[in-house]
Amino acid sequence: MIFAGGFTLFLAAIGDFLPHDVHYLGMTADDLCAVQSCRIVDFMVHDRAAFGGTLAGLGVGATAVGGLVILRVGVGDTFVPEDLEFIGISAAELHQINPRLTSLLAHDRAGFGGGVLTMGLTTMLCLWCGRPSRHLHQAIALAGMISLGAAIGVHFGVGYTDVWHLLPALAGAASLLAGLALEHPGVSEPHQ
Numbered sequence: 001m002i003f004a005g006g007f008t009l010f011l012a013a014i015g016d017f018l019p020h021d022v023h024y025l026g027m028t029a030d031d032l033c034a035v036q037s038c039r040i041v042d043f044m045v046h047d048r049a050a051f052g053g054t055l056a057g058l059g060v061g062a063t064a065v066g067g068l069v070i071l072r073v074g075v076g077d078t079f080v081p082e083d084l085e086f087i088g089i090s091a092a093e094l095h096q097i098n099p100r101l102t103s104l105l106a107h108d109r110a111g112f113g114g115g116v117l118t119m120g121l122t123t124m125l126c127l128w129c130g131r132p133s134r135h136l137h138q139a140i141a142l143a144g145m146i147s148l149g150a151a152i153g154v155h156f157g158v159g160y161t162d163v164w165h166l167l168p169a170l171a172g173a174a175s176l177l178a179g180l181a182l183e184h185p186g187v188s189e190p191h192q
Helices: 002-014 019-025 029-033 036-056 063-075 081-087 091-097 101-129 134-158 163-182
Strands: none
Touching: 002 036, 019 101, 029 036, 036 081, 036 091, 036 101, 036 134, 081 163, 091 101, 101 134, 134 163
């Protein structure tokens, strides 16, 4: 999973598509970048970098609920209003560019949501079943920094800085920091 996350982050960093993406769309990233000032590719990079960070790290606290919400958007509507505002065109206009583009974006969004849900559940089970220790604390801190760092950082990298859109990730980061501070080894008594 760490390798897959790292590879996804690498692809997002270079702004490239996988061969099956190019085959499916019949367009390269450069072809799509020629449309709408590269905003569609930037949007895809944003989703994929966040997904890569999620794969590479563990989610935190209420991440599972956030994953369900993202998964529902990916499977249902594909976009929230802020997405289309960022891209600068409507879903219908995206369909006119390429009839397969919206389904590829939905695929990315649903995959990201499923990954966030899985990582949130994994983290909750580790915290529930694991013995509090310095190692568990460090693993959760590192995983949270990787996953939330990727999810938040990519937004600034592509210029998608809508506060309402970023609010859940920022709340997740605040929750992680609060949880780490409260569960810091030595702060609480070990569970019996």
